[in-house]
Amino acid sequence: MRIETPQQLxxxxxxxxxxxxxxxxxxxxxxxxxxxxxxxxxxSDELKKxxxxxxxxxxxxxxxxxxxxxxxxxxxxxxxVEPAGTFYTRVKVKDVEEIIDKTIRRKEVLERLLFTxxxxxxxxxxxxxxxxxxxxxxxxxxxxxxxxxxxxxxYIAVDGYQALAKALKKMSPQDVIDEVTTSGxxxxxxxxxxxxxxxxxxxxxxxxxxxxxxxxxxxxxGAFMDRAIMEGDPHSVIEGMIIAAYAVGAHEGYxxxxxxxxxxxxxxxxxxxxxxxxxxxxxxxxSSDFSFDxxxxxxxxxxxxxxxxxxxxxxxxxxxxxxAKYVRSVLKGLHDKPxxxxxxxSYANVPVIIDKGGKWFSAIGTKKSTGAKAFSLVGKVRxxxxxxxxxxxxxxxxxxxxxxxIQNDRPFKAVQTGGPSGGCLPESKLDLxxxxxxxxxxxxxxxxxxxxxxxxxxxxxxxxxxxxxFLVDESCGKCVPCREGLYQLYGLAVAISEGRGTEAxxxxxxKLSDTIVISSLCGLGKSGxxxxxxxxxxxxDEYLAHIRDKKCPAGVCRELIRYEVDPQKCDGCMxxxxxxxxxxxxxxxxxxxxxxxxxxxxxxxxxxxxxRDAILVL
Amino acid sequence: MxxxxxxxxxxxxxxxxxxxxxxxxxxxxxKEFHFLPTEALKRTxxxxxxxxxxxxxxxxxxxxxxxxxxxEKIIRVCVGTTxxxxxxxxxxxxxxxxxxxxxxxxxxxxxxxxxxxxxxGACAMAPVVAVDETYHGGVTVASCRKLVKKSKKGKKS
Ligand SMILES: Cc1cc2nc3c(=O)[nH]c(=O)nc-3n(C[C@H](O)[C@H](O)[C@H](O)COP(=O)(O)O)c2cc1C
Numbered sequence: 041m042r043i044e045t046p047q048q049l050x051x052x053x054x055x056x057x058x059x060x061x062x063x064x065x066x067x068x069x070x071x072x073x074x075x076x077x078x079x080x081x082x083x084s085d086e087l088k089k090x091x092x093x094x095x096x097x098x099x100x101x102x103x104x105x106x107x108x109x110x111x112x113x114x115x116x117x118x119x120x121v122e123p124a125g126t127f128y129t130r131v132k133v134k135d136v137e138e139i140i141d142k143t144i145r146r147k148e149v150l151e152r153l154l155f156t157x158x159x160x161x162x163x164x165x166x167x168x169x170x171x172x173x174x175x176x177x178x179x180x181x182x183x184x185x186x187x188x189x190x191x192x193x194x195y196i197a198v199d200g201y202q203a204l205a206k207a208l209k210k211m212s213p214q215d216v217i218d219e220v221t222t223s224g225x226x227x228x229x230x231x232x233x234x235x236x237x238x239x240x241x242x243x244x245x246x247x248x249x250x251x252x253x254x255x256x257x258x259x260x261x262g263a264f265m266d267r268a269i270m271e272g273d274p275h276s277v278i279e280g281m282i283i284a285a286y287a288v289g290a291h292e293g294y295x296x297x298x299x300x301x302x303x304x305x306x307x308x309x310x311x312x313x314x315x316x317x318x319x320x321x322x323x324x325x326x327s328s329d330f331s332f333d334x335x336x337x338x339x340x341x342x343x344x345x346x347x348x349x350x351x352x353x354x355x356x357x358x359x360x361x362x363x364a365k366y367v368r369s370v371l372k373g374l375h376d377k378p379x380x381x382x383x384x385x386s387y388a389n390v391p392v393i394i395d396k397g398g399k400w401f402s403a404i405g406t407k408k409s410t411g412a413k414a415f416s417l418v419g420k421v422r423x424x425x426x427x428x429x430x431x432x433x434x435x436x437x438x439x440x441x442x443x444x445x446i447q448n449d450r451p452f453k454a455v456q457t458g459g460p461s462g463g464c465l466p467e468s469k470l471d472l473x474x475x476x477x478x479x480x481x482x483x484x485x486x487x488x489x490x491x492x493x494x495x496x497x498x499x500x501x502x503x504x505x506x507x508x509x510f511l512v513d514e515s516c517g518k519c520v521p522c523r524e525g526l527y528q529l530y531g532l533a534v535a536i537s538e539g540r541g542t543e544a545x546x547x548x549x550x551k552l553s554d555t556i557v558i559s560s561l562c563g564l565g566k567s568g569x570x571x572x573x574x575x576x577x578x579x580x581d582e583y584l585a586h587i588r589d590k591k592c593p594a595g596v597c598r599e600l601i602r603y604e605v606d607p608q609k610c611d612g613c614m615x616x617x618x619x620x621x622x623x624x625x626x627x628x629x630x631x632x633x634x635x636x637x638x639x640x641x642x643x644x645x646x647x648x649x650x651x652r653d654a655i656l657v658l
Numbered sequence: 659m660x661x662x663x664x665x666x667x668x669x670x671x672x673x674x675x676x677x678x679x680x681x682x683x684x685x686x687x688x689k690e691f692h693f694l695p696t697e698a699l700k701r702t703x704x705x706x707x708x709x710x711x712x713x714x715x716x717x718x719x720x721x722x723x724x725x726x727x728x729x730e731k732i733i734r735v736c737v738g739t740t741x742x743x744x745x746x747x748x749x750x751x752x753x754x755x756x757x758x759x760x761x762x763x764x765x766x767x768x769x770x771x772x773x774x775x776x777x778x779g780a781c782a783m784a785p786v787v788a789v790d791e792t793y794h795g796g797v798t799v800a801s802c803r804k805l806v807k808k809s810k811k812g813k814k815s
Contacts, residue, residue, distance in 0.1 A: 073780040077795035113782030261738030261777035299685075299722045300778050302791060340681055340720025343776065357680035358712075359719045416781055418740040424782040456739065490739070490781075498743045506742050510776060516719075619799055621755040643751050648799040 042319035044327045046205040049196070056197035060187075063103035065144055068120040070185060072109025072268060073303075074425070075116035079132070083117050086136040099144055105194075108272015109264075110185040111426035112172055115155060120167060120185070127167035128153035158422065158444055172423045175442050177404065179412045180228070180265075180388040181428045184272035190307045192314035195275040201320055203391035207283050208328045211394075216287040217243060220390065222398030224410035229255055229346075229383030230461065230488045231563070232409070232476035235390075238380055242288040242370045245378035250290040252281055253355070253374065253381045256297040256304065257339055257346035260459025261510065263490035265414040266384035268426050270297065270304035273388065274311035278334060280387030282321065283394060285332045288380050293334040294355050299341045308336050343460075343514035347562050348373075348381045350516070361518045362562035383488065385414055405431030409475035414489050419456075420447045421493040429474075436470040439493055450495040454578070458487025460507045460514075461567035463574025464500060483574045485567075499596035500575040500582050505533040507571035515564060522565030525556040529572060536583060538599040539590040546576065546583060595657035598642040602658050607632045609654035616646035616655065663697055665690055670705050677708045680716055684723060692732075693724040729764045729771035731809060733757070733789050738777030740784040745799075749785050750774060752802035770809070 043049050069075075069084040088101050110118050115129035121143050128139065128150065135153060142148040154163040155170055164170050178184075187194035195201070207216050221236025242250055254277060258266040269277060281293050297304050312334060315321040323331045337355045344350050349367075350360035352374045373379025389411060393401045402410040409431040415438065418424045422444035429438060435455055439445070446452050454464040457474075463484035465472070472478050479486045494503070508530035517523045532549050535541045553569035560566045576583060585591050592600040605616075605625075612630040624640040627633030635646070647655040669686045673679035683706065687698050694717050703710040717723045735741075735750045754760055757770055764771040780786045783795025787802075789809050797805065 073778075073793060074782045074795065077780055077783045077786065077793035113780075258779065259776075261742075262740045262781050263777075264779035264781055267779040298779075300775065338682065338685055339722075340685070340716075341722040342720050354681065355678075357676075357678040357682075357708075357716070359715055418781040418784065419743055424784075426782070459739070492739050492743065492781075494743060503739075503743070506739070514776075615800075621751065644745070644748050645752065645799045648745065648748060 041317065044319070046209050046326060049201060049205050049326070053196050053199070053202070056193040060194055060197040063100070064098055065103065065124075066122045067104045067139075067144070068107045068110075068122060068185065069104065070108075070110040070116060070118040070120075071106045071189060072111075072113065072116075072272065072426075073264065074109065074113030075118055078116045078130075080117035082133050083119065083131050083136060086133045087119075087140070090136050090140050094140060096140070096145060105188045107187065108184040108189050109268040109426050111181070111268075112167075112170075112423065113425040114423050119153075125166035125168050127155055127165065127170065129155050172425070172427070172442055172444070175429065175437065176427050177412045177430050178428045179392055179401075179404075180269060180276075180385045180414050181273075181426070182392065183276060184268055187273070189272055190274060190310045190314075192275060192311065192318060195273070199395065200275055200391070201279055203394035204279050204282055204320065205326055207286055207394050208326050208330060213243060213287045213289065216283060216394065219398045220287070220393060223393040223401035224398070224408075225386065225389055225393060225401065226409060226476060227383055228385035228389070228413065228488065230260075230458065230485070232486075235382060235386055238370055238382070239284060239287050241368075242378045242380045245371050247371070247378055248289075249292065249377055250288050251374045251377060251379040252285045252288065252290045252293040253352070253379060254281055254293070254295040254387055255346060255348070255351060255381055255383045256295055256301070257351060258298050258301070258384070258488070259343040259346040260461075260488050260490045262416065262418060262456070262459060262492045263488055264416045265426060265489045267298075267301050267304055269384050269388050269414075270295075270301065271307050274304075274308045275315070276388040276391060277308070277384055278311055278315055278321070280390035281334055282325065282332050283390050284380055284382065284387065286330055288378075290380070291331050291333070293332065294337045294374070295334060296337045296339055296345070296351050296355060299339045305336055305338060312336070342516075343510075344516045344562070344564050347564060350562070351381065352379065359516075361516045362564070364561060385489070406473065406475050408477060413474070413486070415491045416489060417443050417491050417493070419493040420450065420495040420498070421445070422447050431475045432473040434471050434473050435465065438474065438491065439470070443493065446493065446495050450497065453494045453496050453498060454500065456484075456492040456494060456503070456571075457490065458485035458570070459490050460511050461485060461563065461570055462487045462490075463570045464494070464503065464578065465574070466578045483577050484570070497594055497596070499537075499592055499594035500579045501533065501537050501586050501592070502594070502596045504572045504575050505530065505537050508533055508568075511564065511568045515568075519559075519561040519565060521556045521559040522561065522568060525552055525560075526565065526568050528552060529556070529569060533572065536586050537592070537597040539586060539597075541583075541587045543584070543587055546587070550576065601642060602637055603635055603640060603642060603644070603646060604656045604658055605633050605635055606654045606656050609652045611652055611654070613651070615649045615651065619645040619649040621645065663695070663701070666698060666701055675706055677706055680706055680708055680713065681720070684713075684717060688723055692728045692730075693726055696725075727764070727768065729768050731769060731790055732771050732773060733787065733809065734773045734775045734778065735761065736778045736780070736784070736786040736788065737774045738781060738784070740781040741777075741786055744784040746785045748799055749787060749797050749802060752799050753787070753806065756803055756806040
């Protein structure tokens with residue numbers, strides 16, 4: 041069925057909404073990656089089975105929605121009963137029957153499945169009252185968890201494609217660009233370039249054709265916001281892209297998706313097909329003379345292909361090597377034609393901006409960083425998951441109020457943002473507002489939204505070494521400063537972590553970093569030294585402990601630690617003996633075990649399995 | 659090993675025969691054979707009209723491609739930042755011990771390939787191990803043995 045006019049779309053929306061709300065109650069099962077890893081699919085399948093078996097009045101399998109990531113991954117699998125918002129955590133297959141019998145049939149709440157607020161110890165029924173959700177403002181993530189993962193009717197029911205209709209029928213391309221400029225929207229992929237300005241330059245470029253591309257490469261380890269959007273609400277990205285294409289005069293677009301995200305590819309392709317059927321993609325969209333089509337292009341597993349020029353080469357079937365920045369991709373992008381490249385989350389914001397107006401958007405957040413930003417809040421924080429907060433929210437609010445503080449009440453050490461291009465900020469910076477500029481001034485960057493919380497068991501030397509190893513691996517090798525410079529930095533970091541470093545090495549590393557920053561070709565090299573530079577800036581003492589005292593205070597760097605059994609605590613359970621691959625631990629059942637230091641390779645398996653805290657790290 | 663190269667024409671049919679289709683075609687070949695057989699690379703060069711040298715350079719540039727046969731099942735240890743700070747290295751070592759291979763290698767019976775991957779995007783469940791496309795979250799040193807055992811028993815996926 042093709043939708044020919046905005047009126048038809050409005051009528052369809054009414055139908056969809058009626059169908060969407062047909063059931064007095066609905067069950068949402070989170071099928072995000074976290075919940076799936078915990079068995080959400082089994083829960084959902086069982087729900088379907090039980091619903092069919094019980095034949096309830098006014099409740100059918102259609103009232104069950106498999107949605108995208110709800111965000112509170114820590115508590116998964118998550119099941120939400122709407123409209124009450126009853127929020128069940130860690131749901132198992134064996135809970136299903138009772139959920140249907142009690143909560144659906146009799147509107148009773150199952151206490152044991154509710155979330156317990158760790159601060160007050162109280163059970164919270166409605167997820168909207170849980171601090172993790174209550175403090176968020178979801179714009180890009182607005183639909184995720186609210187609608188089925190890949191159903192255009194549900195997207196239309198929640199006002200989907202209304203912004204497109206508005207843009208096509210009531211706005212000129214320039215009006216669209218102006219609205220986006222007014223909104224102050226800055227690119228969510230990390231660099232924060234104003235989207236309106238980029239679109240405007242592309243729209244004015246003489247050469248043709250023009251292209252729009254969506255960057256779904258999401259290469260930063262520790263980030264999964266874009267994945268959640270592509271999988272959970274693919275239509276919002278597609279709608280944003282169609283609007284962008286209309287604004288800049290493009291008729292063809294690409295979504296470049298990371299190879300590790302097969303479900304995102306599937307869902308995007310499904311969504312594209314659905315949009316075609318409704319005539320929202322293809323020729324003469326909504327009976328206008330505007331035509332646009334979009335293709336999904338799968339990445340090949342190279343981090344550098346998230347960089348704009350490398351990404352465009354990869355779409356063209358070539359090796360993803362970046363080129364020098366002075367050739368601007370808005371003018372000479374894909375196939376050397378004018379191209380707008382934006383990030384997934386950037387596009388997901390666009391329909392809302394067109395719908396509610398640029399002014400509405402710019403009133404959220406801070407003056408220079410408007411709107412809200414999605415983050416993957418992970419690491420040693422209690423409530424790990426996916427969140428979206430207004431720009432300018434402080435790190436402390438995010439980590440403590442939403443994140444619930446540090447796991448196991450350990451001390452906070454640092455928060456890592458911006459992936460391999462970013463850095464670590466210590467406790468003294470916790471009250472900084474999170475936006476594009478403030479974190480950069482502090483020596484890190486907001487980046488694309490990975491926020492990894494570290495406790496005192498994380499060694500910053502090890503972390504710097506980790507990122508450098510990652511970058512050495514992912515450097516495309518085209519320019520020398522990045523290829524060789526990062527490699528040398530990595531070597532020096534390894535030496536320090538093994539107790540072979542000197543203080544002169546630190547000077548060398550700082551100088552070398554400067555050179556790499558100044559002379560690398562693309563952002564990978566230019567920001568590559570950041571994880572080192574930010575940790576040496578805030579945690580020099582920890583580097584010095586490795587160099588002068590040959591100690592790793594966090595107990596991580598293997599060459600500088602040893603494991604021993606605490607005879608007071610060891611109850612001789614043999615767990616560590618079984619776990620030790622080197623056969624370095626000996627002892628009998630119920631007798632204190634001992635570790636042979638010569639045989640021990642310090643893998644830490646014993647520490648990980650000991651239930652008595654009897655393994656000491658010295 | 660004998661590879662059914664008869665499947666290639668069907669793969670070529672899926673895309674326009676232009677150099678731009680190179681990566682997509684290689685991805686489909688990789689999916690079909692679990693690696694890129696030399697003969698397939700040669701045929702691809704001819705079909706898409708790209709120099710063999712370029713096919714080779716693309717095949718070696720992207721991590722998704724392998725020039726060596728891989729196992730029936732791919733076990734991937736996520737070593738993304740979050741998994742790293744939650745002990746991914748230990749998990750990797752445990753799996754290496756249980757499978758008696760190093761990361762990047764394939765077991766002699768060609769059942770398993772063990773790989774490390776920079777991030778699978780399931781960070782909230784760290785540390786994560788993916789067996790083919792099934793994710794296992796919150797993996798511990800103790801649960802690695804079970805995971806390998808289960809994977810050995812499980813059907814080919
Ligand atoms: C090495 C490197 C990797 C990058 N990876 C990504 C990525 O995975 N996703 C992304 O959106 N942007 C990435 N970027 C930024 C892009 O180059 C580009 O700035 C961005 O996609 C533009 O979209 P935006 O303005 O909407 O953020 C990367 C940049 C560099 C230098």
